[in-house]
Amino acid sequence: MIPTPDLSHLTSTDYEHVYEPAEDTFLLLDALEEHAGELKEMAPLTCLEVGPGSGCVSSSVGQILGSSTLQTVYLCTDVNPHACKCTRKTGTQNRTSLDVAKAFIDIILFNPPYVPTLTEELVDAQELRGIEGSWAGGSDGMEITNKFLELVGDLLSPRGRMYLVALKENNIPEIQTRMVNRFNLQSTIVLSRRAGREHLSIICFHR
Numbered sequence: 001m002i003p004t005p006d007l008s009h010l011t012s013t014d015y016e017h018v019y020e021p022a023e024d025t026f027l028l029l030d031a032l033e034e035h036a037g038e039l040k041e042m043a044p045l046t047c048l049e050v051g052p053g054s055g056c057v058s059s060s061v062g063q064i065l066g067s068s069t070l071q072t073v074y075l076c077t078d079v080n081p082h083a084c085k086c087t088r089k090t091g092t093q094n095r096t097s098l099d100v101a102k103a104f105i106d107i108i109l110f111n112p113p114y115v116p117t118l119t120e121e122l123v124d125a126q127e128l129r130g131i132e133g134s135w136a137g138g139s140d141g142m143e144i145t146n147k148f149l150e151l152v153g154d155l156l157s158p159r160g161r162m163y164l165v166a167l168k169e170n171n172i173p174e175i176q177t178r179m180v181n182r183f184n185l186q187s188t189i190v191l192s193r194r195a196g197r198e199h200l201s202i203i204c205f206h207r
């Protein structure tokens with residue numbers, strides 16, 4: 001069992017502005033734990049998380065890889081400035097230095113705003129750069145994810161993997177077929193779980 005990263009430095013006030021780890025976060029942590037052996041063996045040089053929120057997921061990868069792969073560079077990018085601050089603090093709290101570098105990425109993590117909403121709601125949420133940006137996903141909940149999927153083929157290293165959180169309504173079979181046809185990226189569903197009304201899956205993409 002990999003312990004959940006220590007988030008005791010974050011307060012309820014932080015969670016008014018930043019996504020609080022929830023079922024989708026924990027599903028992604030469980031999927032990464034299930035792949036812990038393979039990830040350690042991979043000795044990744046780079047790990048990119050898009051939308052880290054609290055910083056919980058990248059810090060968990062830091063715990064999985066431990067001190068055996070001190071060379072891993074963790075890159076995190078979030079539209080929400082509060083999330084960027086929290087991510088930095090969570091890295092420090094969990095002895096994982098969350099940093100910036102340019103390279104092909106070995107591990108990409110994305111738990112996107114996946115909830116289907118009106119496009120206007122998504123546009124407002126992205127402009128506001130606040131907590132609403134954690135869930136508002138626009139048409140089919142895919143508007144942000146689709147933009148990102150266009151870039152993954154160029155970002156991922158030859159041995160790289162991307163872990164994406166998706167909802168049943170996001171049409172996972174369509175995503176998988178599109179990524180094979182357009183970018184020759186294969187994928188597997190690592191875990192699926194029902195969380196309240198949501199049916200969540202973790203898709204792992206690789207070359």
Ligand SMILES: C[S@@+](CC[C@H](N)C(=O)[O-])C[C@H]1O[C@@H](n2cnc3c(N)ncnc32)[C@H](O)[C@@H]1O
Nearest residue numbers: 019021025051052053078079080111113133134
């Ligand atoms: C569902 S939350 C996931 C947070 C965290 N990764 C977790 O699993 O607990 C989605 C995160 O994506 C961020 N986000 C939304 N749109 C984004 C964008 N265009 N680029 C980068 N991050 C974005 C949000 O601010 C939020 O922190």
